[in-house]
Amino acid sequence: MFERFTKDARRVVQAAVGQAERAGDSTVREDHLLLALLDDGGARGTAALTALGVTGRRASIERALADAQRRGGLSLSDTEALAGLGIDVAEVVQRVEEVHGEGALAGCGKPGRPWPFGVGSAHRPFTPGSKQLLARTLRIAVGRGDKTIDSEHLLLALAGQPGVVSDVLAEHGATTAEITRVLAPVSGKATG
Template identity: 40%
Template sequence: MFERFSGTARAVVTEAQEQARLLGDSEITADHLLLGVLRGGDNPAVRVLNRLGIDRDAVARRTQALGGADAQALEAIGVDLEAVRERAEASFGPGALDQPLRRGSLLKSRSGGHIPFTASAKGVLTQSLREALALGDKTIGPEHLLLGLLAGDNGTAGHTLRGLGSDPARVRAELLRELGPAA
């Protein structure tokens, strides 16, 4: 499948791996792919996300703070993660929580070795191929990766977008509009 990825889509996947490594994660998640899309330069996916107020820094802060499952569990019991951040910054200064938590092995995160994809992230990559084919495109670009992230409300990426005030269905509709009549 990777032979169908454009150079910019390959750069997105490479950036997702680098983000996982920087965050000390042992697997590449959908949120890492979302961060990779946002680092992809000027393309329809980035333009739509930015227009809707979703930028790389906001996603990175949310991804760094806690893993997606942890964040969902805390929100389910009424813990407001943004309020926690505000209180920590009030006590310890701006950016107090910006250092990534080391959730994976330090040895793995520094080794530069291969980091595997979670099942959800693999599903995003497969869905991105379906999205490209449905649009009549022969190659997979960052816009198809974003559509893959948005399809079926893929767990943490959809949760991340909602947490940043954006409805995944609206992001999808805006991206399809941006891609034009062929979409």
């Protein structure tokens, strides 16, 4: 699969490893991939985010991702569902942090098998969710009839994989439908 990644897609994945390293995180998560994509001015996926006005809202995205990490990785929809059951996630987070310190629920991934995307990746393995996301990029590329995996496939996978990152993207106007709409004129074909 990795031989199908374009230079742009590889650069984004390598930058995600750098995001994890700078954050002091032991693993590379989906949010690191999103932040790397936001920073990559030459990638088609980044151009789509720019067209949707998302790249200019990086600080807001970082806050939303940090809030989700603080909640133990729960998305806002997870939090709302738990509230419907009478569980106040904010109160749970507060009580845990009173006992164990701020960010106690953020957690760290367990070390795993390194991925072949650069020197730093041996020290920062990808989480199972990030691995699923990268595998999803292949399915998206094949579904679109593309022979390579590029940054727009990463973006579509990020927006389409349920969880915190897709929720944050949607909150900032980058749903799968909107991304597909913006990418369609560029590629000249339907995306999905």
